Amino acid sequence: MLVFAAVTSMVAIAFVVPLCVLVRDVARERALESADRDASALFPVLALTDDPGALAIAVSRTPAGSEGRLRVYVGDSQVAGDPVAPDEHVRTALREGRAWTGTMPGGAAVVAPVVRADASIVVVQVFVHGAALHEGVHAAWLTLGAVAVALVIGSVLLADRLARSITEPVSALASASHRLGLGDLAVRVDPSGPPEVADVGAAFNTLAERVDQLLHAEREDVADLAHRLRTPLTALCLQIEQVDDHQVRALLADSAAELGRSLDGVITQARRRTRDALPRTADLVVVVAGRAAFWQVLADEQGRPTTVVLAPGPLFVGVADDELAAALDVLLENVFAHTPDGSGYAVDVHRAAAWASVTITDHGPGLAVAMVERGASSGSTGLGLDIARRTAEGSGGELRLHRGPVGGLAVELTFPLVGQSAV
Incomplete structure (x- = not known):
């Protein structure tokens, strides 16, 4: 300008x-x-x-x-x-x-x-x-000067209006493209401006709609495949019940149960809703407190001492409530599934600058270094940690595994804070 x-x-x-x-x-x-x-x-x-x-x-x-x-x-x-x-x-x-x-x-x-x-x-x-x-x-010069200034101002205003008719649709299209690249499949633009720019906006809407349809079809196909696997899995579980050897039957049952949990995870991830235009946030303190209270009942039945430490809230993170709760359930379920009855655990929520984390530490026998490294890898599903890992990484955080202070396994989920919590 x-x-x-x-x-x-x-x-x-x-x-x-x-x-x-x-x-x-x-x-x-x-x-x-x-x-x-x-x-x-x-x-x-x-x-x-x-x-x-x-x-x-x-x-x-x-x-x-x-x-x-x-x-x-x-x-x-x-x-x-x-x-x-x-x-x-x-x-x-x-x-x-x-x-x-x-x-x-x-x-x-x-x-x-x-x-x-x-x-x-x-x-x-x-x-x-x-x-x-x-x-x-001098009077004529002043008149000419005033006319020149008026012409310049009028020309600038007219040019600004003409430029806005081009730049505003292009800026909106650029913003929508960035949002589409970040996974907001619901974003659309209002085709406006000159015919060429309006055509680009209409083409963008067509592209976004097509991408949304393809991803939706892919999610449905994956979920349908996972559902189809349930039938042979159910048959397998019935056959496992016919195994006479108690020890072998228990091992096979655990493997089948783990496979069932993996299928649940596949269905959950495949059908995750990505078209919600509203920002997905959850208060980490509230969700952790709720899940800790839910598992406290089972911990009391098994005689497991628990410690829950919550940082002052709210601590908002970029994860939906149900996804965060599902990730915490996976981690707490691992504590009950892989440690002996009577082994305690601790849940700790703390904040460091613009980050918040929740650490679940069990007081069990712990894992070998190779198992920890395998569980921390991006392709690991043996410990059911893939859901928790994807939940953390989906918001820009990460999952870390390390040994606890008393030798057990410590699983830490870190999340970047969003909204007023990040200030």
Whole structure:
């Protein structure tokens, strides 16, 4: 916009400056032409008489004469007008009969010689004050300047409106593209602006709709496949019940149960709603407190001592309540499934700068280093940690595994804070 204003100003100046010069020259020419007319008005009288009285009457009837700016010279003497000695231009006109118009101190003058029948020369001199040479010039310059400024302002406003008709739809399209890239499949734009930009907006809407349809179909296909696997899994569980060896039956049952949980995770992830236009947030303190209270009942039945430490809230993170609760349930379920009865656990929520984390530490026998590394890998599902890991990473956080202070396993989920909690 500044560039357009500068260009418009240069164009306005290119027109206004010559106009100002023209106005000045026209005013000067107008004043000199008026003086020349006053001098010419005396020519008939000068051709007939030298009588000072008659000449004085004729001089007084001209505008220049009434203002004392007109003089008549015959020979070396002045016969009419205010007494002023003849200057060089008057003497040249008396001697050579040559007219002259030009600038002199205080203004300008018109010197007009009249050659009479007897070959004598009479000279009329009309003086023009400097103010008369520039009469109306400054007012005209101010008018031209005001018109130029108004034209520049009007042009800038018009250009701004025209530019907005292009930049606003393009900016909206760029913003929508970024949101689509971040996973907001519900984003659409209102095709507007010039026809070309409107066509791009309509094409973007078509593309976003198609992407949404393809992802929805893919999620449904994955969920349908997971559901189809439940039938053979159920049959497998029934067959496991027929195994006579108790130890083998227990191992197979655990594996089948783990497979069932994995299928549940696949269905949950496949059907996760991504079209919710509202930001997904949850108060980490509230959700952790709720899930800790839910599992506390089972912990009391199994004689597991528990410790729950909650940081001052609220601590809002970019995860939906149900997803965060599902991730916590997976971690707490692992505690009950992989540690002996009577083994305690601790749940700790704390904040560090713009991050919040929840750590679940069990007091069981712990895991070997290889198991910890396997559980921390992105492809691990053996401990059912993939749901928790994806939940943390989906909001920009991470899942970390390490040994607890008493030798058990500590699972830490970290999340970046959002909204007012991040301040």
